[in-house]
Amino acid sequence: MDGTKPAMESNAEETQEEGQESKGCFECCIKCLGGVPYASLVATILCFSGVALFCGCGHVALTGTLTMLENHFSRVTSDHATLTMVIQILQYIIYGIASFFFVYAIVLLAEGFYTTSAVKKELQSDFKTTVCGRCITAFFMFLTYILALAFLGIFGFTAIPVFLFFNMWNTCAAMRSPLANLTLSELCVDVRQYGVISWNATPGKACGATLGDICDTSEFYLSYHLYIVAFAGAGATVIALIHYLMILGANWAYLKGAVTTHEYQDIKTKDDQDLEAEARSKEGQNSSSYS
Numbered sequence: 646m647d648g649t650k651p652a653m654e655s656n657a658e659e660t661q662e663e664g665q666e667s668k669g670c671f672e673c674c675i676k677c678l679g680g681v682p683y684a685s686l687v688a689t690i691l692c693f694s695g696v697a698l699f700c701g702c703g704h705v706a707l708t709g710t711l712t713m714l715e716n717h718f719s720r721v722t723s724d725h726a727t728l729t730m731v732i733q734i735l736q737y738i739i740y741g742i743a744s745f746f747f748v749y750a751i752v753l754l755a756e757g758f759y760t761t762s763a764v765k766k767e768l769q770s771d772f773k774t775t776v777c778g779r780c781i782t783a784f785f786m787f788l789t790y791i792l793a794l795a796f797l798g799i800f801g802f803t804a805i806p807v808f809l810f811f812n813m814w815n816t817c818a819a820m821r822s823p824l825a826n827l828t829l830s831e832l833c834v835d836v837r838q839y840g841v842i843s844w845n846a847t848p849g850k851a852c853g854a855t856l857g858d859i860c861d862t863s864e865f866y867l868s869y870h871l872y873i874v875a876f877a878g879a880g881a882t883v884i885a886l887i888h889y890l891m892i893l894g895a896n897w898a899y900l901k902g903a904v905t906t907h908e909y910q911d912i913k914t915k916d917d918q919d920l921e922a923e924a925r926s927k928e929g930q931n932s933s934s935y936s
Contacts (some may be wrong), residue, residue, distance in 0.1 A: 685757030692885035698878025709868035714854040724846035760896040785894040793886035810869040817860035
């Protein structure tokens with residue numbers, strides 16, 4: 646009996662230590678999860694997804710559009726040289742947008758982590774935010790506002806090829822409709838009227854069976870749907886930037902409020918110390934007068 650008692654006590658101590666370790670790990674996990682800026686994380690995921698869709702699908706759609714125009718609407722290289730140059734410039738811009746937003750979204754996510762940690766420590770009186778930190782948040786807020794306006798313009802610009810391909814898609818659907826009263830030769834698509842290629846381009850338009858063959862090509866089908874996806878990606882990016890803007894505005898307000906609270910606590914503490922010192926000096930004067 647005496648031999649089993651120490652063994653039972655050691656088992657109890659081991660169980661208690663394991664329980665403390667598991668409790669400590671659980672508290673550590675909860676503390677780490679509490680420091681995650683979930684709003685910034687959601688905005689970052691949305692921004693990555695939107696930019697990836699816009700840049701990837703837009704790049705491939707531009708290449709398919711150029712191939713379709715060269716094969717069916719402008720067979721002379723000089724007639725679409727300007728269009729080729731513009732598409733190449735747009736593709737380089739897409740490379741820059743993808744690289745910039747990849748870095749910028751990570752920076753905003755890091756700023757979200759910093760602000761979340763700073764606000765919590767500020768409220769616990771363990772940390773003071775600096776003027777530089779608040780200025781950085783204000784700068785990101787201003788830059789995100791400019792980027793949101795710029796991408797709103799890109800969102801509107803992306804709707805143009807969607808509209809053009811949608812018109813062509815409807816013309817192709819009208820050709821296949823058995824209820825159409827028009828002959829095939831009366832149904833045409835002239836891309837010159839959109840300013841895509843010059844008026845001297847040959848042939849410049851497609852009618853009848855030629856147009857039907859173009860509608861069945863993979864370049865047209867793929868480019869049309871990729872433009873739609875790129876348009877949706879641009880819209881998602883605009884939503885992500887607006888989300889970022891709201892987060893940065895809230896973070897800036899939290900930091901400013903935390904600084905005001907901390908300054909009030911410092912003033913109150915100083916006043917309390919002055920009152921205590923004054924009370925002690927009065928007590929000292931009273932005791933000396935009695936003596």
